[in-house]
Amino acid sequence: MDAKVNSSREEFIEDLIANNFTTFFVATHPKYSTSNPAFRFTPTPVSVAVPYSWSYADARERLMHLSSLLTAEEAERRNINFVNPALKDFMPAAALPTLRGGIQLLLPDEQAYSHRHSANAFRLVFEAPKTGAYTNVEGNRLPMSMGDLILTPNWTWHDHHNEGDSNVIWYDGLDVLFAYWMGGVFYEEMVDVTGDEYQAVLHEADSVTDNFGAGMIHRKSMYPDHIPASDNTLIYYPYSKARQLLSDLAQHGAGDPYEGILVEYVNPVNCGPTFPTMSTSLRMIKERSTVEAMHRTENVLFITMEGSVTFHLPDNQTFTTKPHDVTAIPSWVPYSISNKEQDPAVLFSQSDRPVFEALSFYREEKA
Ligand code: GTQ
Numbered sequence: 001m002d003a004k005v006n007s008s009r010e011e012f013i014e015d016l017i018a019n020n021f022t023t024f025f026v027a028t029h030p031k032y033s034t035s036n037p038a039f040r041f042t043p044t045p046v047s048v049a050v051p052y053s054w055s056y057a058d059a060r061e062r063l064m065h066l067s068s069l070l071t072a073e074e075a076e077r078r079n080i081n082f083v084n085p086a087l088k089d090f091m092p093a094a095a096l097p098t099l100r101g102g103i104q105l106l107l108p109d110e111q112a113y114s115h116r117h118s119a120n121a122f123r124l125v126f127e128a129p130k131t132g133a134y135t136n137v138e139g140n141r142l143p144m145s146m147g148d149l150i151l152t153p154n155w156t157w158h159d160h161h162n163e164g165d166s167n168v169i170w171y172d173g174l175d176v177l178f179a180y181w182m183g184g185v186f187y188e189e190m191v192d193v194t195g196d197e198y199q200a201v202l203h204e205a206d207s208v209t210d211n212f213g214a215g216m217i218h219r220k221s222m223y224p225d226h227i228p229a230s231d232n233t234l235i236y237y238p239y240s241k242a243r244q245l246l247s248d249l250a251q252h253g254a255g256d257p258y259e260g261i262l263v264e265y266v267n268p269v270n271c272g273p274t275f276p277t278m279s280t281s282l283r284m285i286k287e288r289s290t291v292e293a294m295h296r297t298e299n300v301l302f303i304t305m306e307g308s309v310t311f312h313l314p315d316n317q318t319f320t321t322k323p324h325d326v327t328a329i330p331s332w333v334p335y336s337i338s339n340k341e342q343d344p345a346v347l348f349s350q351s352d353r354p355v356f357e358a359l360s361f362y363r364e365e366k367a
């Protein structure tokens with residue numbers, strides 16, 4: 001190719017990009033190709049995010065510091081969010097492309113006023129007083145004890161309260177990044193709708209849980225496998241029941257080399273995931289055992305609830321976790337999880353897999 005053609009091609013490309021156009025040719029261009037994996041179709045998914053792990057001790061220290069600078073009232077929600085280093089410059093508070101995670105604190109006698117939003121959210125309790133901490137979801141007082149899972153589905157009113165004698169700290173998981181990128185975020189404060197800042201307590205938690213037992217089934221029994229969830233009325237899953245189920249399954253020899261002992265929190269109406277956009281599950285990895293690596297099209301945040309595990313990723317990257325550490329695995333990144341300790345480890349996970357399944361983008365493959 002002569003130099004003149006070459007330089008006019010360069011000028012053409014620069015003009016195109018400067019005027020907000022593009023062409024497939026840029027995908028193979030030495031200057032532009034590397035920045036454009038979404039344009040040049042890759043044989044398998046390449047995530048915009050990177051794997052990452054946040055230590056609870058580091059996050060908690062900053063949350064406590066924040067509480068000395070800001071009252072719960074001033075903060076609206078006093079939290080520290082987990083930010084994926086590859087996303088921080090162009091996505092708001094994203095742990096993964098679709099998922100937000102953070103920890104939130106209420107000191108004794110504090111409360112966080114009622115609001116509702118189109119984004120689905122859940123709370124997973126990390127530290128709580130013996131009694132007195134709760135979230136009110138649509139009038140239901142749902143107590144917060146270590147490991148309890150509380151759902152605040154799309155457009156449900158929720159306010160948080162700490163009437164106990166020590167701090168309550170919980171993990172907030174949301175699908176709001178997905179909603180944000182689609183243009184689906186709506187939000188409302190209760191005071192603007194009703195004039196009240198908080199909801200009245202209309203029911204206690206047993207009126208929710210007594211209808212559905214543990215509200216969990218062994219992942220292997222979920223059938224059909226890929227139902228998108230709609231409204232889930234089971235908004236409270238106490239840890240004691242979930243943990244007992246894992247122990248029972250372990251006792252009976254359950255377990256899968258690629259999953260460990262995996263139970264999924266389900267919407268009891270259709271046995272589908274907890275939210276249309278997010279699934280939540282709890283997994284036991286037995287002492288001195290390893291869960292083998294797979295590629296999966298899901299963005300998943302793991303929260304170590306008990307024990308310690310090591311995630312093994314490509315290029316010899318490893319993350320070793322302690323309780324309440326949060327580990328992000330983007331789509332298709334293969335990982336194995338080993339538990340080298342003398343005790344079982346328990347991991348909670350928050351995944352956007354229901355979105356992939358509903359849209360027929362779900363794939364998995366042994367690594
Ligand atoms: O507690 O309602 O971390 O609405 C982000 C958004 C917590 C909450 C978050 C929220 C909440």
Ligand code: FE2
Nearest residue numbers: 115117121158
């Ligand atoms: Fe909220």
